[in-house]
Amino acid sequence: MRILVTGAGGFVGRGLMERLLGGALGFDVDEVIAVDQQLDPSVSWHADPRVTAKTIDFASAELLQVLAARPCDLVFHLASVPGSLAEREPTLGKRVNLEASLTLFHHLAAHRRAAPLRVVFASTVAVYGTVTSHAHGRMDEDHPTSPELSYGAHKLMTEVLLGDLSRRGELDAVSLRLPGIVARPLSSGGHGSAFMSDIFHKVAAAQAYTCPVGAGATCWWMSLGTCVENLIHAALIPSARLPASRVVQLPVLTAQVGQVIDAVAGLVGQAAQVTHAPDDRIERLFGRCPPLHTPRARALGFSSDATLETLARRCLPGLAG
């Protein structure tokens, strides 16, 4: 099987690449075309003979030529410009998150072979806009979309296109709405949700940390390991089981920041040195997530980190390295 991974150099992309090349997948991996604008040559898989690394734009004419000559059996489209950057640089965001995505999928649809190509698209909970607790206290899988960032609007538009191309039998897509994935490398600041990853690093290292949301702030959590398992599962799920929209809201672990801090501190056997200095804007955007009820996604075999301990355990190995 030949697989295309866009955004292979990113946080989720690296995790997926390692998993794809590590075996025990339920399918053979003959070649992975790993595409990103930057690919760190020090990563473990860079020297794997099955990897064809392309440090190019994922919708460049060059990639489209590569794909036309060496058609893929499976595509993971992870590349995107993050929400806050796309908001500051709208031309870049539009080009990558909207236009290049549409170009890539229209190209893959137009150059399809006998069976429609399975495409796994990393969409986002940003399609909902600000999620605050509702009267009934929880949020459902068919919660209306109402993006408040161009990032979310462009992802939503791409979801709609993939649903239509799948209906026409030109592609066989699955759009997964991902929450923020943890624990990303310690940030240099700027991302509003960076605290969700930073607390893992700081607490595990027993370092002092000032958290921009209160201990009671409630967020949606998913470890990289669980995210990658869901991506692989999406590659294998029979299309007949998928909804017509081809959109799946992934299950998430809903938990308070203080609970996550306690779980990490308990696992490493260190006292957490966290103080809370809540920033209203960040708390409103990321810290008031209601419970997310996803029975359809769970019935399809998608999963969240089962417990706080699972989440902490899956996030910590990366911290040692």
Place this chain on the structure above:
Amino acid sequence: MRILVTGAGGFVGRGLMERLLGGALGFDVDEVIAVDQQLDPSVSWHADPRVTAKTIDFASAELLQVLAARPCDLVFHLASVPGSLAEREPTLGKRVNLEASLTLFHHLAAHRRAAPLRVVFASTVAVYGTVTSHAHGRMDEDHPTSPELSYGAHKLMTEVLLGDLSRRGELDAVSLRLPGIVARPLSSGGHGSAFMSDIFHKVAAAQAYTCPVGAGATCWWMSLGTCVENLIHAALIPSARLPASRVVQLPVLTAQVGQVIDAVAGLVGQAAQVTHAPDDRIERLFGRCPPLHTPRARALGFSSDATLETLARRCLPGLAG
């Protein structure tokens, strides 16, 4: 005020052009740039000195140059490839309904002047897919979208873009979800919903007609006159009153085909000579519309044809001509 109308040569476009040039609008019309791939030189407004007719593609480089040199104060984007044609010719549908629309709106956003430009976009109830009666017997304004035609998917994607460009202050858009508008000229066949217009012509002329849905089939109706009033209203409504999505589901008149036939027959004083030979597919697609509950749109001042007689009366003058 300089106004751009795309699709000016179409059924709705002609009605809008006549209304714009007829005065009593609440604003002065200095120039209308009327764009369509075909413009019939026999229409009344073609010789109006205020009209600049352009028989070109609405996203052609030529039009974008015209707009850059003569910026508009108001845009009505009506042009599209109809659903059934777009389904048969997907490349044409994609180019017009998706790519050219995105290009036009991105261009208008990029070349904006001080105040964001009001854009009225003719969207469609096709964004919902097949609407069948629900357990609670009616459909609400926030009914989930689930397009089953590329036409509906492309319109939905354009709605999402316009919501985002409006949020950013780059445009000031209103997307109106229109039902089928009646009474179009007698069709040469092919459109599944053609019967909705054809019954007006056939009953008014006291001609025999075989209707492809039963007398009890329930449809959403809107006369051209009411549609045009809603388009004009959308041009004038203050943006502060609009929802963040900028999407408005227009109120419709929900009525059975038999009721509409009776209203037309009563108005012209002729007995209707209609027999019904229901086609399951057409009845399922167009004849099982639930009552559509639109209190938000009504509070914004949008309206439906108030009664069956209003609908029939507004549709009949066009039949005489």
